[in-house]
Amino acid sequence: DVKVTQSSRYLVKRTGEKVFLECVQDMDHENMFWYRQDPGLGLRLIYFSYDVKMKEKGDIPEGYSVSREKKERFSLILESASTNQTSMYLCASSPGRPPDTQYFGPGTRLTVL
Amino acid sequence: GENVEQHPSTLSVQEGDSAVIKCTYSDSASNYFPWYKQELGKRPQLIIDIRSNVGEKKDQRIAVTLNKTAKHFSLHITETQPEDSAVYFCAASKSNTGKLIFGQGTTLQVKP
Numbered sequence: 520d521v522k523v524t525q526s527s528r529y530l531v532k533r534t535g536e537k538v539f540l541e542c543v544q545d546m547d548h549e550n551m552f553w554y555r556q557d558p559g560l561g562l563r564l565i566y567f568s569y570d571v572k573m574k575e576k577g578d579i580p581e582g583y584s585v586s587r588e589k590k591e592r593f594s595l596i597l598e599s600a601s602t603n604q605t606s607m608y609l610c611a612s613s614p615g616r617p618p619d620t621q622y623f624g625p626g627t628r629l630t631v632l
Numbered sequence: 633g634e635n636v637e638q639h640p641s642t643l644s645v646q647e648g649d650s651a652v653i654k655c656t657y658s659d660s661a662s663n664y665f666p667w668y669k670q671e672l673g674k675r676p677q678l679i680i681d682i683r684s685n686v687g688e689k690k691d692q693r694i695a696v697t698l699n700k701t702a703k704h705f706s707l708h709i710t711e712t713q714p715e716d717s718a719v720y721f722c723a724a725s726k727s728n729t730g731k732l733i734f735g736q737g738t739t740l741q742v743k744p
Binding site: 549550552554559560561562563564567569577609613615619620621623624625626 | 664666676730
C-alpha cells in the first residue's frame with residue numbers, strides 16, 4: 520500500500536518567515552509533485568520532479584522553490600512567506616512515465632499571518 | 633498553455649439519481665484522463681481513469697466516456713448514494729510526462 524506522508528497537517532507562520540514543507544513516499548516512485556489547493560481553483564501544480572536533484576516548474580512556481588536530494592523525499596520551500604500563500608498544500612507521487620496514478624499525501628494547511 | 637475546464641462547479645442530486653460531470657481539455661496530445669474523488673478533510677484518490685485508445689470504461693456504478701474529436705470527457709455516476717458526496721476532479725496528461733493538469737473541481741452533494 521502506497522504511503523505518502525507530509526511533515527505537518529497544520530502550520531502557522533508569520534509573513535517573511537522561511538517555511539519548509541516535507542513530503543516522503545515509501546514506494547520508490549520516480550515522480551513527485553507539489554500542489555496547492557484553493558476553493559474554486561482546483562489543484563494547481565507548483566513544482567515537480569522526475570528524479571533526484573531534478574525539478575521542473577509547474578503552473579505557479581513564483582515564491583516557491585523545491586529540493587529533492589533523495590528519491591523518497593521532496594521538499595517545498597517558501598523563501599519569504601506571504602499572506603497570499605495561505606493555502607492547503609498537497610504532495611503527490613507516481614511511479615513514472617507514462618502518466619499513471621498519483622498518490623497524494625494528507626495535505627498541510629498553511630496559514631501565513 | 634494546457635487547460636482543463638470542468639463543469640458544473642456544484643451538483644446536487646437525490647439519492648438514486650445519476651450524476652454527470654464534464655471536462656474539456658485544450659491539448660490534443662493529451663492521452664490519459666483520470667478522475668479523483670476527495671472526501672471532506674481527506675486526500676484526493678483515484679476512482680477511475682481512461683486512456684485515449686478507449687472510448688468508455690466502467691467500474692460498477694461509475695463510468696467515464698472520452699470524445700477525442702471534441703476534446704471532452706465525462707464522469708457518470710449511477711444510483712448515487714450519500715457516500716458519493718465529495719469533490720471530484722478531472723485531469724489530463726500526455727504520454728511524455730507524468731504531469732497532470734487538473735480541472736477546477738465539482739462538489740457533488742447526494743441528498744438522502
